[in-house]
Amino acid sequence: MAAAADMYLPSDPSDPKRWICIYPSYLNSRRSIPEGRKIPKDKAVDNPTCAEIRDVCISLGLNCDVEMNKHYCRDLSRDPTFAGRVRVQLRNADGSPSSEQFPHRKALYQYIGSMIPKLKSRISKQGQATATVEDTLVASQQPKKKKGKKRK
Structure with missing residues (x-):
């Protein structure tokens, strides 16, 4: 069976079809x-x-390509916000790692997982979320008017 699969894939590790796939579910802390x-x-x-x-792959200088029309097979919800996959070149044409920092895919997964919370888009979203929570706390601490009986 593996021989049949190798027949259709190019033998060059730098070919985009041979790049590794990273689905968002691989890095999602809400998934088991x-x-x-x-x-x-x-x-x-x-x-x-x-x-x-x-964004993290580009900042590392790795070649990457986003395929937004793909879905992870174990993701049953098919939510469009988490759709897609990123293909990343991990090996050069001669088979050596394209980055010495990432000899295998697990090292790349862990690095990406540690860098995403440091992105500017994540920091600004967290700042907005804490601001709205603080606003609701301030609004809830204001005294409310008491409703009494209507007088005739």
Whole structure:
């Protein structure tokens, strides 16, 4: 069976068809391992997106390509916000790692998981979320008017 699959894939590791696939579910802390998470929960991220994964790969200088029309097979919800996958070149044409920092895919997954919370888009979203929580706390602490009986 493996021989038949090799017949259709190019033998060159630098060919985009041979690049590794990273689905957002691989890095999602809300998923369990049977649901597709591939890294430890403490290194995973809360609901990552393909754009965030792409941003980290580009900042590392890795070749990557986003395929938004793809879905992870274990993701039953087919939610469009988490749709897509990112293909990343991990090996050069001669088979050597394209980055010495990432000899295998698990190292890349863990690094991406640690870098996504540091993205500017994540920091600004968290700032807005804490501001709305503070606003609701301030609004709830204001004294409310008491309703009494209507007088005739």
